[in-house]
Amino acid sequence: MSARILVVDDEPDLLELVRFNLTQAGFQVTTATSGREGLEQLKNAAPDLVVLDLMLPDVSGNDICRQIRSDPSLAELPILMLTAKSEEVDRVVGFELGADDYVAKPFSPRELTLRVRAVLRRRAGPPAAGSIIEHGALRVDPDRHRCFVEGEEIELTAKEFRLLSTLMAKPGRVMTRERLLDEVWGSEITVTSRTIDTHLKRLREKLGPAGDLIETVRGVGYRFAE
Amino acid sequence: MSARILVVDDEPDLLELVRFNLTQAGFQVTTATSGREGLEQLKNAAPDLVVLDLMLPDVSGNDICRQIRSDPSLAELPILMLTAKSEEVDRVVGFELGADDYVAKPFSPRELTLRVRAVLRRRAGPPAAGSIIEHGALRVDPDRHRCFVEGEEIELTAKEFRLLSTLMAKPGRVMTRERLLDEVWGSEITVTSRTIDTHLKRLREKLGPAGDLIETVRGVGYRFAE
DNA sequence: GCCCCCCGTCACGAGCCCGTCACAAAACCA
DNA sequence: TGGTTTTGTGACGGGCTCGTGACGGGGGGC
Numbered sequence: 001m002s003a004r005i006l007v008v009d010d011e012p013d014l015l016e017l018v019r020f021n022l023t024q025a026g027f028q029v030t031t032a033t034s035g036r037e038g039l040e041q042l043k044n045a046a047p048d049l050v051v052l053d054l055m056l057p058d059v060s061g062n063d064i065c066r067q068i069r070s071d072p073s074l075a076e077l078p079i080l081m082l083t084a085k086s087e088e089v090d091r092v093v094g095f096e097l098g099a100d101d102y103v104a105k106p107f108s109p110r111e112l113t114l115r116v117r118a119v120l121r122r123r124a125g126p127p128a129a130g131s132i133i134e135h136g137a138l139r140v141d142p143d144r145h146r147c148f149v150e151g152e153e154i155e156l157t158a159k160e161f162r163l164l165s166t167l168m169a170k171p172g173r174v175m176t177r178e179r180l181l182d183e184v185w186g187s188e189i190t191v192t193s194r195t196i197d198t199h200l201k202r203l204r205e206k207l208g209p210a211g212d213l214i215e216t217v218r219g220v221g222y223r224f225a226e
Numbered sequence: 227m228s229a230r231i232l233v234v235d236d237e238p239d240l241l242e243l244v245r246f247n248l249t250q251a252g253f254q255v256t257t258a259t260s261g262r263e264g265l266e267q268l269k270n271a272a273p274d275l276v277v278l279d280l281m282l283p284d285v286s287g288n289d290i291c292r293q294i295r296s297d298p299s300l301a302e303l304p305i306l307m308l309t310a311k312s313e314e315v316d317r318v319v320g321f322e323l324g325a326d327d328y329v330a331k332p333f334s335p336r337e338l339t340l341r342v343r344a345v346l347r348r349r350a351g352p353p354a355a356g357s358i359i360e361h362g363a364l365r366v367d368p369d370r371h372r373c374f375v376e377g378e379e380i381e382l383t384a385k386e387f388r389l390l391s392t393l394m395a396k397p398g399r400v401m402t403r404e405r406l407l408d409e410v411w412g413s414e415i416t417v418t419s420r421t422i423d424t425h426l427k428r429l430r431e432k433l434g435p436a437g438d439l440i441e442t443v444r445g446v447g448y449r450f451a452e
Numbered sequence: 453g454c455c456c457c458c459c460g461t462c463a464c465g466a467g468c469c470c471g472t473c474a475c476a477a478a479a480c481c482a
Numbered sequence: 483t484g485g486t487t488t489t490g491t492g493a494c495g496g497g498c499t500c501g502t503g504a505c506g507g508g509g510g511g512c
Contacts, residue, residue, distance in 0.1 A: 157458060174371040178347060190337055195460055197500065202458095217371050218469080218499065219384030226370075383469060420489090421471055427490060444479065444488065 003048040003120055004028045008038035008064070009082065010053065018051060018112065025113045035064050042074060049078045049120055051112075052099070065099060078119045100143060102158070103186065111186050133168045135224070138210045140168055149210045159184065160203045163196075167214060172226035174217050196222075229274040229346055230254040234264035234290070235308065236283050240331075244277060247335040248342065261285025265293065268300060275304045275346055277338075278325070291325060304345045308333075359394045361450065364436050366391055375436045385410065386429045389422075393440060398452035400443045422448075 005027045009015040015031055022029045030047065032038035042050070052064060065081070068074045081099040100119045103112055133140045139148040142165055147154045156164065162184045167175060175183075177193040185191060200222065204211030213225040231253045235241040241257055248255045256273065258264035261282045268276070278290060291307075294300045307328035326345045329338055359366045365374040368391055373380045382390065388410045393401060401409075403419040411417055426448065430437030439451045 159459075172370045174369065178343070182344060182347060190340065191460065194462090194500090198460070198502085201501065201503095216500070217384075220371050223370065385470070417471070420473095423489065424471070424491085427492095430490095442489070 002026050002028055004030070004045075005049050005051060005116065006030050006032065006038065006041055006047040007051045008032045008035065008053060009051075010034060010055075014053075021113060022051075022116065025116075027116070038064060039067065042068070042077075046074060046077060049080065049116060051080045051082065051116070053082045080116060080119055115186075133165070135168060135171055136210065136213060138168070138207070138213060140165055149207055154206050154208075156203070156206060159199055160206070163199055164203060164207075164214075167222060167224040171224045174221050174223045176221040179221070230256070230271075231275045231277060231342065232256050232258065232264065232267055232273040233277045234258045234261065234282070235277075235279040236260060236281075237279075240279075243335070244338065247339060248277075251339045251342075253342070261290050264290060268294065268303075272300060272303065275306060275342060277306045277308065277342070279308045306342060306345055359391065361394060361397055362436065362439060364394070364433070364439060366394055375433055380432050380434075382429070382432060385425055386432070389425055390429060390433075390440075393448060393450040397450045400447050400449040402447040405447065 005022055007015060007018050007022070007029060008031070009018065010033050012033070015033065019029045019031055030041060032041055038050075038052070041047075050068070065079060068077055068079065079099045081102040101115050103115055133142070137150045140161075141147070145161060147156050147161065147164065163180065166180060166183045177196050180196055181191070181193060184196075200214065204214060207213070215223045215225055217223050231248055233241060233244050233248070233255060234257075235244065236259055238259070241259065245255045245257055256267060256271075258267050261284050264276075264278070265285065276294070280286070280288070282290075291305060294303055294305065305325045307325040308331060309328055327341050329341055357368075359368070363376045366387075367373070371387060373382050373387065373390065389406065392406060392409045403422050406422055407415055407417065407419060426440065430440060433439070441449045441451055443449050
């Protein structure tokens with residue numbers, strides 16, 4: 001019933017922290033302290049999700065990510081990346097590496113648990129249809145980190161993508177700026193709420209005509225059209 | 227309305243700094259200069275959140291953390307840790323013991339306030355079960371921030387919407403102007419009670435025939451028809 | 453080292469929401 | 483019926499909110 005999670009990190013303290021919290025949250029957790037060890041375990045018994053530190057001494061998180069994605073039996077395995085700097089996230093969740101989501105250090109245990117659950121939930125969806133969210137001419141594929149407008153791919157940055165996904169997850173429902181800060185920025189909330197405006201402007205710009213689907217509710221927040 | 231926060235720190239300067247900024251941000255702040263004193267206050271009157279220095283002379287922040295978490299009546303109390311060093315170890319220890327977030331010294335007042343708010347927000351959970359309120363031809367959907375009269379959408383401003391929602395929440399019950407000021411305007415009571423009249427006029431206007439559902443109770447206030 | 457991209461901030465401007473005022477209307481009281 | 487109090491209403495100015503363009507910093511790729 002409960003999902004099995006492999007955590008790979010070379011720092012014993014951090015590893016223990018993650019293990020402790022995910023166990024508390026009801027997951028079956030196994031650990032590895034190096035990339036090599038992690039890959040070994042993956043071959044023996046594939047878990048339902050991998051939490052992977054980007055910075056590892058021997059095999060980097062990048063390499064592991066790539067190896068997982070290129071192995072047919074593991075290609076669909078959800079990956080949650082731990083990154084030291086939030087600037088790295090573009091590569092991580094972009095085309096290059098194909099992680100499902102990321103959590104920037106330092107993170108709170110609660111946030112980690114939430115994101116693990118979110119990724120598992122997405123993956124657990126109807127296997128054929130995947131977890132693609134589609135509204136009007138807009139199509140978003142969280143697993144692949146891709147976005148299409150009328151079939152044409154739009155390249156979004158990590159923040160833009162999360163912002164759009166969050167809004168589209170509950171169509172018609174107003175999200176306050178505070179709420180968006182929680183969901184998109186997570187624990188790294190050192191930004192003005194006005195920052196959202198800027199990202200939204202860029203997002204609308206990139207989406208072109210479909211940008212109108214994101215509605216402004218003055219004095220309240222933003223809403224994705226139903 | 228505004229959350230109560232207990233700040234525990236042995237450094238008077240820092241304590242004052244935190245107290246000042248959180249007070250400015252609209253919180254009710256109480257302070258303690260030692261772990262023992264902090265625990266004492268916790269037992270007397272539990273706040274909504276504790277800001278806790280990890281390094282305290284008598285009882286360490288860790289111990290307080292542990293004691294809070296092991297006390298059933300306090301187990302859910304959000305804790306924000308202040309750590310002197312941003313090293314991983316502090317973070318790990320704090321989190322493992324159940325702190326909700328941490329702020330590394332030196333920190334900016336803004337960051338502290340932001341994190342306090344974020345923790346409180348997360349603990350508060352989703353802002354009420356947004357059930358649709360419906361009476362007669364009028365339908366109000368707080369989640370979507372939408373209002374319909376006989377199926378046709380009426381565009382309301384933020385204040386108008388809150389005013390209508392408040393009145394509709396208790397149909398048949400008279401709301402005094404003071405009450406409405408509290409509920410709709412909240413802490414910013416810098417408004418004449420006559421302002422309500424104007425908003426109500428505009429609201430009735432927009433609602434058209436359904437505007438009659440808002441009844442005036444002379445000398446008392448307003449009431450939504452049953 | 454250089455350039456590019458992403459991100460966060462700021463300043464400016466437009467639009468409109470909001471609050472107030474003054475006056476009209478209505479209700480209450482004698 | 484007249485005076486008083488309370489509420490409705492129209493108009494107006496200020497200020498808040500949001501959109502937008504520009505800028506700088508920081509990191510990675512080349």
